Amino acid sequence: MIWQIDLAILTLVVIAGIGTIMVKDLLGAAILFGAYSFMMCLLWSVMGAVDVAFTEASVGAGVSTVFFAAAVFRTTRRTKD
Amino acid sequence: MKITGLIIAILAGALLIYATADFPGWGDAASPASTHVSPRYIEKTMEETSVPNMVTAVLADYRGFDTMFETTVIFSAGVVCFILLRVFGSEEPKESLYRHVLTGVTIRVRAGGEIPPDSDDFERIDVMWTPFDLIIKTMCRILIPFIQLFGLYVIAHGHHSPGGGFQGGVILGASIILFAISHDLRTALRRIRERIDALLCATGVFIYAGTGALCLLLGLNFLDYAALASILGVDPITARSHGIFIVEIGVGIAVMATMIWIYNNVSSRGKYDEGL
Numbered sequence A: 001m002i003w004q005i006d007l008a009i010l011t012l013v014v015i016a017g018i019g020t021i022m023v024k025d026l027l028g029a030a031i032l033f034g035a036y037s038f039m040m041c042l043l044w045s046v047m048g049a050v051d052v053a054f055t056e057a058s059v060g061a062g063v064s065t066v067f068f069a070a071a072v073f074r075t076t077r078r079t080k081d
Numbered sequence B: 001m002k003i004t005g006l007i008i009a010i011l012a013g014a015l016l017i018y019a020t021a022d023f024p025g026w027g028d029a030a031s032p033a034s035t036h037v038s039p040r041y042i043e044k045t046m047e048e049t050s051v052p053n054m055v056t057a058v059l060a061d062y063r064g065f066d067t068m069f070e071t072t073v074i075f076s077a078g079v080v081c082f083i084l085l086r087v088f089g090s091e092e093p094k095e096s097l098y099r100h101v102l103t104g105v106t107i108r109v110r111a112g113g114e115i116p117p118d119s120d121d122f123e124r125i126d127v128m129w130t131p132f133d134l135i136i137k138t139m140c141r142i143l144i145p146f147i148q149l150f151g152l153y154v155i156a157h158g159h160h161s162p163g164g165g166f167q168g169g170v171i172l173g174a175s176i177i178l179f180a181i182s183h184d185l186r187t188a189l190r191r192i193r194e195r196i197d198a199l200l201c202a203t204g205v206f207i208y209a210g211t212g213a214l215c216l217l218l219g220l221n222f223l224d225y226a227a228l229a230s231i232l233g234v235d236p237i238t239a240r241s242h243g244i245f246i247v248e249i250g251v252g253i254a255v256m257a258t259m260i261w262i263y264n265n266v267s268s269r270g271k272y273d274e275g276l
Helices: A003-022 A026-046 A050-074 B002-020 B032-049 B054-062 B064-085 B134-156 B165-182 B185-191 B194-217 B225-232 B236-267
Strands: B095-100 B106-110 B122-125
Touching: A003 A026, A026 A050, A050 B165, A050 B236, B032 B054, B032 B236, B054 B064, B054 B236, B064 B194, B064 B236, B134 B165, B134 B236, B165 B185, B165 B236, B185 B236, B194 B225, B194 B236, B225 B236
Parallel strands: none
Antiparallel strands: B095 B106, B095 B122
């Protein structure tokens, strides 16, 4: 594990995670959550858990982002709080 | 209220970070997991199941029960989305839009009006205006077969490389979702109908549980694939490898159908009329 890569990815994970809950625009939150999932996928593969990384990339960054986008499209794009 | 939530979140986070200090270091050879559990699987997996990818062997064979109920969870998620969102008996839409295929002219049909039913010149488009995009449609048409081929490869090659039923199933489902997004939901539904989709969803779980029950009927434990040796005509060790493959196919079918099912229900508000 190269600590520079690890640190860079971890910083992005934290930024994407905080961004997901702070953003008012729900579509933006869905996309940020996809970015968060993709960074987690990179983190898993850096740590050598390739199977978990594969699942995270396909389920977390792929399909669940589509589900969130579909749900936002069919409900409302702004949060109330 | 927001302040309270923030305090609780920060406290819980701090507690979790504090607790990680008790974990063994990353890749620590002296940790309990590395001294007892991992060597057992690293040394014995190949000779017991003849599967080179240990993760697949552990997931589908040693911890077969766990994966079976994971598949059931996915199945339940699809069923719950269906029960919560599906609306039957759709009311007549106020107006619908049609595109004249040859000229590209959009026609607005009010309630009660009809286009010639036997005519192939018109295709229905979503009320929320979507521009006709030849490039996106053609690119997706070219890409989708390759995505599906990759999904099948991931399922079939799970014994040797990362992947397996879950990932391959998600990729297969995503290819159909891409089709539904690039064209429209009605076109995708004509390819995989709702009833077929729900049946596939249940079939996948049934293949998994049925394989386990077959092992039980043949005289060994539930999900002990060595029992399949007499049916498949191979030795018990290869039978475990083949049993994992059968189960992975079941997982792949269930996950693929569930992803499509959830997408159809969420994107059309359960009306199966107009999608994303």
